[in-house]
Amino acid sequence: MxxxxxxxxxxxxxxxxxxxxxxxxxxxxxxxxxxxxxxxxxxxxxxxxxxxxxxxxxxxxxxxxxxxxxxxxxxxxxxxxxxxxxxxxxxxxxxxxxxxxxxxxxxxxxxxxxxxxxxxxxxxxxxxxxxxxxxxxxxxxxxxxxxxxxxxxxxLLGRKTARERLATFLLAIAERQHRGDREPVELLMSRSDIADYLGLTIETVSRTLSTMRRVGAITLDGKSRVYIPDRDALRSIAGL
Amino acid sequence: MxxxxxxxxxxxxxxxxxxxxxxxxxxxxxxxxxxxxxxxxxxxxxxxxxxxxxxxxxxxxxxxxxxxxxxxxxxxxxxxxxxxxxxxxxxxxxxxxxxxxxxxxxxxxxxxxxxxxxxxxxxxxxxxxxxxxxxxxxxxxxxxxxxxxxxxxxxLLGRKTARERLATFLLAIAERQHRGDREPVELLMSRSDIADYLGLTIETVSRTLSTMRRVGAITLDGKSRVYIPDRDALRSIAGL
DNA sequence: CGAGAGGTTGAGCAATCTCAACGGGGGTGG
DNA sequence: CCACCCCCGTTGAGATTGCTCAACCTCTCG
Structure with a gap:
């Protein structure tokens, strides 16, 4: 090649x-x-x-x-x-x-x-x-x-709850993508990949994201674009 | 010093x-x-x-x-x-x-x-x-x-059950201590350490070990000496 | 002998999983 | 161009594993 x-x-x-x-x-x-x-x-x-x-x-x-x-x-x-x-x-x-x-x-x-x-x-x-x-x-x-x-x-896998895992995950991606506080994060991987990364099922990932949206911790645009209005709020959910 | x-x-x-x-x-x-x-x-x-x-x-x-x-x-x-x-x-x-x-x-x-x-x-x-x-x-x-x-x-932490975690753990220790198939394994750490290593609670560790003993997968001598009569049997429990 | 730490066991509970139905978007073939 | 299908994601209801809380046991140490 x-x-x-x-x-x-x-x-x-x-x-x-x-x-x-x-x-x-x-x-x-x-x-x-x-x-x-x-x-x-x-x-x-x-x-x-x-x-x-x-x-x-x-x-x-x-x-x-x-x-x-x-x-x-x-x-x-x-x-x-x-x-x-x-x-x-x-x-x-x-x-x-x-x-x-x-x-x-x-x-x-x-x-x-x-x-x-x-x-x-x-x-x-x-x-x-x-x-x-x-x-x-x-x-x-x-x-x-x-x-x-x-x-x-x-x-994360041994001790965090589903909420904490997702919050941690989103923050880590945001950092890796060097997103400013206003810019959205892009989830390039499927729900199934996220689940298998976080030690959860796709249903739990989906439900947890929905709840976070409902609560105002994040905004979803389509399936893969995530806005994080307040990173510190998410950090406190992440448990660290 | x-x-x-x-x-x-x-x-x-x-x-x-x-x-x-x-x-x-x-x-x-x-x-x-x-x-x-x-x-x-x-x-x-x-x-x-x-x-x-x-x-x-x-x-x-x-x-x-x-x-x-x-x-x-x-x-x-x-x-x-x-x-x-x-x-x-x-x-x-x-x-x-x-x-x-x-x-x-x-x-x-x-x-x-x-x-x-x-x-x-x-x-x-x-x-x-x-x-x-x-x-x-x-x-x-x-x-x-x-x-x-x-x-x-x-x-282990993301995908294995409590049984599988314990079995994996015991086998890993046995290998690290180069125990022959007849020799016992020494758990040098407390149940609480084992639990925090495997992402479980001490109660689950204790119960799971008891069950394994009851089933004949292991023998316990005191709290920390473990005999593994059939390593392959344990391996099949370990899930790999 | 009493106290405390570590371990075991039991009962009930809760977080997460399983199973199942449903919905939307994109691609394909008629 | 539209109908259909399939994949992916979401949502709901019930099952299950492992957790929480609590009692009890055993051993060690003073």
């Missing part, structure tokens, strides 16, 4: 501002790389696209590739045999995935929106990593904040 | 076999360090002890130190303002903690059993890290497996 077309909005290093240096390269990694390193990265990477619903890889498959997202949203999830699903995270432009040091992927990854990403053969990536310690530091920082987010999510 | 007494069972690099090189040093990090590096590490570290119930640090405090556990068990947890608690993990000899790249600790840490650990000033540790890229790789590997464990726990 080769490069196809210009990159619209590559985001670098998890930062929000697209970085000129990788704009033309469809790379999300360019953290502290110098020009020469960046070229070597480009050489090791190929670009790819996914449509909503398409699977990037399944839990348990041999982890032969690593990816960085340059556009769109991907969900990560784990399944029990009877089909119960837990979504462990939503990734956005600038995020890495597949950084498994084990032999196989420990989760499945599927596109939520149309996605553009950059693939590395695992071995090649690890070789590059070897030679660029500053990149390793960057990855360690990412892993560390992902871990913090995971612990936050454990608190 | 200086060194006090001989080290009984330091565990290295998260591996299970104590390593001679750090036995005398009360260090858990000696991964791929050569003799000189190890000496520098010893120089940067001080040793400490904690009694059960003592707190190492609280969520939100400035993260000025990092630790590696050489003996005993520590629990990590997060709180909501009303006191609801989620334990996000139990650490054992060889584990790191406090590896926050942010300014503050993102969780609290408290001793479950008597604990022996090794403290580093954060700045000193990061400096050492800078100079020992192989150590950084080691930490990245640890972070990556912690992340995998966190995702497994999200699946």
């Amino acid at each position: 080769g490069r196809n077309g210009p990159v619209m909005n590559p985001v670098c290093c998890g930062a929000q501002v697209p970085c000129d240096r990788c704009k033309a390269r469809d790379l999300a990694v360019c953290a502290v790389l110098d020009e020469q390193e960046l070229q070597r990265f480009s050489a090791a990477a190929t670009s790819a696209r996914l449509e909503p619903g398409q699977t990037l890889f399944h839990e348990g498959e041999p982890a032969e590739e690593m990816f960085s997202l340059t556009e769109g949203m991907i969900k990560l999830y784990k399944l029990l045999q009877d089909g119960r699903r837990q979504i462990t995270g939503f990734l956005m432009a600038g995020d890495f995935l597949g950084l498994a040091f084990g032999r196989t992927y420990v989760y499945s990854a599927e596109a939520v929106t149309p996605v553009r990403l950059c693939r590395f053969r695992r071995a090649a990536f690890l070789r590059l990593l070897e030679e660029m310690p500053h990149l390793e530091r960057n990855l360690l920082g990412r892993a560390s904040s992902e871990l913090a987010a995971a612990q936050e999510q454990m608190l | 200086g060194r006090n007494g001989p080290v009984m069972n330091p565990v290295c690099c998260g591996a299970q076999v104590p390593c001679d090189r750090c036995k005398a040093r009360d260090l858990a990090v000696c991964a791929v360090l050569d003799e000189q590096e190890l000496q520098r590490f010893s120089a940067a570290a001080t040793s400490a002890r904690l009694e059960p119930g003592q707190t190492l640090f609280h969520e939100g405090e400035p993260a000025e130190e990092m630790f590696s556990l050489t003996e005993g068990m520590i629990k990590l947890y997060k709180l909501l303002q009303d006191g609801r608690r989620q334990i996000t993990g139990f650490l054992m000899a060889g584990d790191f903690l406090g590896l926050a790249f942010g300014r503050t600790y993102v969780y609290s840490a408290e001793a479950v059993t008597p604990v022996r650990l090794c403290r580093f000033r954060r700045a000193a540790f990061l400096r050492l890290l800078e100079e020992m890229p192989h150590l950084e790789r080691n930490l990245l590997g640890r972070a990556s497996s912690e992340l995998a464990a966190a995702q497994e726990q999200m699946l």
